Amino acid sequence: MQPLLTAAQIREGDAYTIANEPISSVDLMERASKAFVGWFINHFPDKRKPISFYCGTGNNGGDGLAIARLLHQHDYKKLHVYIAHFSDKATDDFNINLDRLKQTDIPVTEINKGGDLPDDHSHIIIDALLGSGLNKPLHSDYERLVKHINQLKKTVVAVDVPTGFFSEGEVLPDAIAIKADLVITFQQAKINFLLPESAPYLDCWEAVNIGISEKFARSLNSPYQFIDEKDIRQVLKPRHRFSNKGTYGHALIIAGQAKTMGAALLSASAAAHAGAGLTTACVPESGLTALNSYQPEIMAIVRNEDSLPEIEWDRFSSVAIGPGLGKGEDSVALLSAVIKNYKKPIIADADTLNILAEHPDLLAQLPEWSILTPHMKEFDRLFGEHKSWWHRLQTGLKQAQKLNIYIVLKNDYTITLSPEGKAYFNSTGNPAMASGGMGDVLTGIIAALLAQKYSPLQACLAGIYIHGKAGDELALPNRLNVVLPGKIVTQLAVTMAKLMA
Known part of the structure; x- marks a missing residue:
């Protein structure tokens, strides 16, 4: 049976894999993005449909940038990346993937604090704003952007976790979060995906294997298990x-x-x-x-x-x-x-x-x-x-x-x-x-x-x-x-x- 890990335990699993495989964090991100893309292209094969990417400046955003570049390599040409610059902080892996993205012709638009939000005409939105580590409700610019994306009524595919949705813990009835048609999540379902409160925020999910050490994951002795x-x-x-x-x-x-x-x-x-x-x-x-x-x-x-x-x-x-x-x-x-x-x-x-x-x-x-x-x-x-x-x-x-x-x-x-x-x-x-x-x-x-x-x-x-x-x-x-x-x-x-x- 598969252990279901909390967000903190998932980070431990990532760190263990990076240290013991060994593999660099940015290469693990690349592997995760390739797993996402492999599933995506089999289920969204029409390469003519425009796709927008909404990326934060953390590692979830880094995933989004890598996914955009990889889809471009698979001849998806109508791509547009929007980067939510709501703070001065950015992870190293995000910056590496931003530099890689700039070597393509994919247009990039920044959304700044208090700035105008895009009038998006894409058919599919890929949500890579915030990842599984979120532990407090959205507010300010992120809340405004998430509400804007939801009212666009597009097909939304979330990377790992819908922005604003907690991986575990109580989900408040009025929580502000992305409403995703599909979540392509890394390695395992998140615990809250399996509880009824997830219904307003994701229609379905698919877990893709990114090579996190199963032996280490089992050693964490999670009380939550998934039966197959x-x-x-x-x-x-x-x-x-x-x-x-x-x-x-x-x-x-x-x-x-x-x-x-x-x-x-x-x-x-x-x-x-x-x-x-x-x-x-x-x-x-x-x-x-x-x-x-x-x-x-x-x-x-x-x-x-x-x-x-x-x-x-x-x-x-x-x-x-x-x-x-x-x-x-x-x-x-x-x-x-x-x-x-x-x-x-x-x-x-x-x-x-x-x-x-x-x-x-x-x-x-x-x-x-x-x-x-x-x-x-x-x-x-x-x-x-x-x-x-x-x-x-x-x-x-x-x-x-x-x-x-x-x-x-x-x-x-x-x-x-x-x-x-x-x-x-x-x-x-x-x-x-x-x-x-x-x-x-x-x-x-x-x-x-x-x-x-x-x-x-x-x-x-x-x-x-x-x-x-x-x-x-x-x-x-x-x-x-x-x-x-x-x-x-x-x-x-x-x-x-x-x-x-």
């Missing part, structure tokens, strides 16, 4: 001959009310399709016909509102509770019985999360390594209101360690927060999956993996990845705008087989 396919391939265990249903465990899904049986059906079906050897659903008697009709392979424990069902807890390799369960007294009693009698990790989702929020004593009694799967509102009910996703992330890390549990915080890049103080960002999934019932399916997948003797961390990381990957395989090739949860369920076995191939 090779990580999941290493975790998944193909089925072997002479195995049987007992080999793959028995998952129990406690879910559903008379009016919310859909959640129970989706969750239990997902557990069966994700490979649990046996799946049992504990459902109300009114839902038994629906269960038998929807998925006859799933066994049932029938419950009613007047008494707790008799459950032989030792039969089950994993237990998930919550989808469509309701928050009544019978549900509270049922959750209490699970916590009292089942000492392995429990997966708590949906209504169970709201019960735990109202009964913190039960939250504190969860077996170690249990798994909570909240969306944003459920998370805030559990742990208090939060004004930003960055603060939510920090709270989740603390609570996972305090309670010795895993918290699966759902969003576009669903985050698994671990008792060891790590935050793992998932890389699969797409907007077509924004549909009621998706969380129920995820709960079933995680329950199936736990039943198959994956560790709780492996079950979370693999379950989330598989869930998103199945959605990608359905939505992206077919350009579907919506993928329903039931379709994800039937895709699971195909997706898992591909990953295990």
